[in-house]
Amino acid sequence: MDEKKHHQLNDIEPYKVAYNLSNYVWSRVDLWSHFAKNTVGIQFTTAVDSISANLAEGFGRYHKKDKIKFYRYARGSVYECHDWTAKSRVRKLLSEEEYEQVFGVLQKLPKLINGLIKLTNDNLKD
Helix, strand or coil, rough: CCCCCCCHHCCCCCCCCCCCCHHHHHHHHCCHHHHHHHHHHHCCCCCCCHHHHHHEEEEEEHCCCHHHHHHHHHHHHHHHHHHHHHHHHHHHCCHHHHHHHHHHHHHHHHHHHHHHHHHHHHHHHC
């Protein structure tokens, strides 16, 4: 009997990368002053958390169009995070090393998410 493997959310590479990034950003923002947390920090963590959250929501949707819609939301949040990352660097909230860490992951995510969108588009029926 040939059993078809069912993918789990944690099998999806862009989800794993985004989830780990969100926890890294949280750990950095948690160290910031009250003012920095309440201005940039909340917005930054919300944006970075929404990447993996939207990938998870898309993964849980049944229809191809619904899945892709949420994957695109996730990709949009990546670009929002570029803005918050740059502001965090300029305002000296992230060290150069922390900035490079976050920026490097943000550079990879659109390609990973686009791959997931393509895979979904190619392999699921409408």
